[in-house]
Amino acid sequence: MSIKKHNLVPKHTLLTDKQKEKLLADLHVTIKELPKIRLSDSAIQPLEAKSNDIIKISRESRSAGNSVYYRIVIE
Amino acid sequence: MKKEIETLISSFKDRLSPTIIEKAMNEIPTTVSKKDAEEIMNLILKATVKAKVAPGECVGLVSAESIGEPGTQMTLNTFHFAGVAEMNVTVGLPRLIEIFDARKTIKTPMMEIYLKEGHSSLEQVKTFAKKIKETLLAEVLSDVSVDILDQKVSLQINEEAAKSYGHDTAQILKLLKTKLKTFSTSQGESSNEIELTMKSAKTDNLKELHGVKGKLMKIKIHGMKGIKQVLPVERSGQYVILTSGCNLKEVLELDEVDSLRTSTNDLYEIEKVLGIEATRNAIIEETVKVIEAQGLNIDIRHIMLVADIMCVTGVLKGITRFGVVKEKSSVLARASFETPVKHMFTSAMAGEVDKLQSVVENVMINQPVPVGTGLPSLITKMK
Incomplete structure (x- = not known):
């Protein structure tokens, strides 16, 4: 069963190393300051992420239309 | 001409949200001159910056006030037939507390099961309901x-x-x-x-x-473990099965179930099955449901802020001394919430240092708080 399309689950994508560096530079943050997501989280199972990867989450926000959020994968 | 304007709009990409860029692309007519287009974009940018929360604004405090005040007008009555026959649903303040505290066991766990097309005639719904009832x-x-x-x-x-x-x-x-x-x-x-x-x-x-x-x-x-009661109801021409008790994981795996819409009000169940982002969405939805049912109106941004804070560590954390408050780095801030003596003792034994960087501890010792104009400080470049 795939939960990917469930109404409550927004789209999760894995950032490449290049995108990751650019993002951290653009936002002026270190990796530790980002919100976190567990490696065991069911929504990122199909992505085969490793710890310290960054997951981009495209939310459908009620106030701002589409909004983007980032989470760092932790153990 | 068209291309020029498009490149102009996309040059604003890192300063404006994707939604606004998309809208600008579609709605700025291609007949305008480059100069006019630039002016339009600058106006949009100005409006966007103005709409943003100023740095140092104490958004958490404003959220707390905005949720707390209408909270006083909510019903304290837990047992209430919330429009659904024969099924008790926790509503009002008790439910709100349940959500924000992220209670492990909630009073009335429920599920809303939608069935796939071709499985949704009344007869099929009835047999299905009987099949899953424990x-x-x-x-x-x-x-x-x-x-x-x-x-x-x-x-x-x-x-x-x-x-x-x-x-x-x-x-x-x-x-x-x-x-x-x-x-x-x-x-x-x-x-x-x-x-x-x-x-x-x-x-x-x-x-x-x-x-x-x-x-x-x-x-x-x-039947299925945990599902104590089933009740098929009709909602806008479609049958939905309401259950008391929940078992989201197993229900989603059934063939007849529309696994995209079926959901529950148990946040931990959602966290386990659908992940932390789904939990955030569920917190927002459940809270809005409670507030709307009471005829109150709270801006959704306040609720989104609370939901974000509860999910920021990747694990669902309630606004309690075991959850969000425990994450605070300052001893005094933690002690100011609940059980002060306990916090003081344990941190004294561990030799914790409070750097007085946040709001609560500075209020306590009568110093300017790092909020609003108290936030910025001068930095001198030493040569």
Whole structure:
């Protein structure tokens, strides 16, 4: 069963190393300051992420239309 | 001309949200001059910056006030038929507290099960509802008697009730054989009787003999664990099954279920099955549901902020001293919330240092708080 399309689950994508560096530079943050997501989280199972990867989450926000959020994968 | 404007708009990409860029692309007419287009974009940028929260604004405090004030007007009544016949739903303040505290066991866990098309006629919905309802052995028994002398328990099966769940005595007998380790099971004198005999015939087993009766009653013979009640209702021409009790994981795996819309009000269940982002969405949705049902109005941004804070660590954390407050780095801030003495003692023993970088601790010692104009400070470049 795939939960990917469930109404409550927004789209999760894995950032490449290049995108990751650019993002951290653009936002002026270190990796530790980002919100976190567990490696065991069911929504990122199909992505085969490793710890310290960054997951981009495209939310459908009620106030701002589409909004983007980032989470760092932790153990 | 068109291309020029497009490149101009996309040059604003890192300063404006994708939604606004998309809208600008579609709605700025291609006939305008480059200069006009630039002016439009600058105006949009100006409006966007103005709409943003200023740095140092204490958004958490504003959220707390904005949720707390209407909270005082909510019902305190837990038991309330919230538009749904025969099903209790926790509403109002108790439910709000449940959500924000992220309670592990909630008062009325529920599920809303949607069925796929082709499985949603009334007949099919009814059979499905019956299929998932958890049925315990107690519901198909007409009599249980404990014979102390022979150390025997005999069960009378109500065959009619059993049949309505698609079971008969032989099947139940088979099931009991696998479930009970210390008893041997056999068919009794009449066809609907089951006899249980204790395997080790000791005299001090009386307690166990009596205990087994309670255990027997709770054996699940049919349906899905945790689903205590089912109620098919019609919602805008479609049948939805409401259940009391929840088991999201197993229900989503069923073929008939529309696994995209089926959901529950148990946040931990959602976290387990759908992940942390889904939990955030569920917190927002559940809170909005409570507030709207009470006829109140709270700006969704406040609720989104709270939901974000509860999910920021990747694990669902309630606004309690065991959850969000525990994450605070300052000892004084933690002590100011609940159980101050305990926090003081443990941090004194651990030798914790409070750097007084946040709001609460600075209020306590009567210093300017790092909020609003108190936030920026001067940095001198030493040469």
